[in-house]
Amino acid sequence: MTTESAGANQNDRTVNEIEIPQEAFDWYDEYAHGDIDRRTFLTRLASLSVAGLTVSAIGGALIPDYAKAEQVSFNDPAIKATYEGFVSPDGHGEGSGYLVQPTTLPASGIAPCVLVIHENRGLNPYIKDVARRLAMKGFLAFAPDALFPLGGYPGNDDDGRAMQKSLDKNKIEQDMTAAALWLKSHEKSSGKLGVVGFCFGGYITNFLAASIPDKVDAAVPFYGTPAAPELTKNVKGPLLIHFAENDKRVNATWPEYEKTLKANSADYQAFEYAKAQHGFHNDSTSRYSPKDAELAWQRTIAFFKQHLA
Template sequence: MTSLSTKKTPSKHLSSSNIPQEAFDWYDEYAHGDIDRRTFLSRLGTLSIAGLTLSVVAGALTPNYALAEQVSFNDPDIIASYLEFDTPNGHGKGRGYLVIPKNVNADNKAPTVLVAHENRGLNPYIEDVARRLAKAGFIAFAPDALFPLGGYPGNDDAGREMQKSLDGNKIEGDFMDAATLLQKHAFSTGKVGMVGFCYGGYLTNTLAAAMPDTIQAGAPYYGTPAKANIEKIKASLQIHFAEIDQRVNDTWPDYEKALKANKVDYTAYIYPKTNHGFHNDSTARYDEKNAELAWQRTVSFFDKTLRA
């Protein structure tokens, strides 16, 4: 596994130990559209947090993407570009961020990994995840579900509303066509893995069920199960959960029962004292130790399942 420079949480970023758990719970409700921004801020205002203002706490919970770069976009070991592609099963046209290791070509092919973003479009954190995968030797492709509406707007609040307005079935179709693109890419070995976060975790579970002959390995992070076809999954799954994430974790017992019943090869990890989104290094929900452990496991999992 290619090592990356160690990412440290910047001192200007509050750590989770400085923020009451209620604030994380309310942010999770806000991020998933259960409450609006006014309600979220109003609730934060009821907390007594010594020495910290409402704006500081809200700012710590809200993504600051200037912090979310572990691999530079101009790293000499990778070649990154944006690619438009046909999505006959989705919105008709899609666009994504394609990152290829510099030493990969038609004569030196590599396995591929589809990267699925959260419920707000292709933000800088997800682009960085794609670069990390390329740095580890995989061809990575991260589609933007918001492309039909002009693409990720640079603002998570707007991105969330945009994604909510789109047909979910068509978004799934866009990502399915992206998986097919990777399988057939001229530099691809034909092996396709998938990793996704939050909504992208749901997409990872869904594509594993819907495309059993395409997706060979899936690593969903705090994602809900596929709604259908679990019995068709052939992929190996490595499933990552945050311990303090009741909304997602409540879905796990039934999902695990279905995976066992259908003899799916899976491993599940629950990371102690972490919140939903703990891998995202742009907010105070980030847990460096557990995020790095989860990522090491993920890269090793793809090495094992896609390079054989």
């Protein structure tokens, strides 16, 4: 794995010109993944004795503000966004997601496709924007919502996280598999399928690369854990894997996963972004590291163009 710095990173971002302590990022990661509740998270923040930082200031900076996440307007004339359903016989029966396509397709009328997988709280505005960014680059992008069986993303992350946790993980995996196959066979798809996911979506990206390796033509997990050992033996790639240096939970899974990839003679490349936090690509929170996110995204787009052409 290559470790590098893209310049200014998340640890350089401040609230009221004061650096957010690493403990706060670590506690937020525990909170975001359901290891501690909101009350415990806020109580821990209150224990920080850093002049000028309040609980509301730190908490407000870490908790996503999705108004910041729109890089591509849903009204941009270069794209067309719709909600589409698909059948998921081995999952929850049916699913739904956000399909974004370029308004101008090649003369063939088809384009390579990319499945976009959200974090552990449903199809939020940031993930929709990622799908729009891909469509602006010429890809047919589809972002399924794991929360569709419960009515879809509820509009806030706390409820979304609780809803997703209540669902059968195996059925979610099968819903995402069904979404991938639906997209790959879409009438406007070239048949070349890429997958990109973030956090839980990074796990699903690794899962799909392992469970349907002959269907996935390129996979890009952002700070995601690997699939179960009995599945990872099937991974052959190509994979482009992004890690954040300050992400002990996910990074602890990498040595064993890399051993398996090497044993498989899999085609993979991994990058670790120095001092970056888990979630560094998400531009709605203070974990966002602009230069690292941009570099990782440039690599992702180039990777998809190379393998989905």
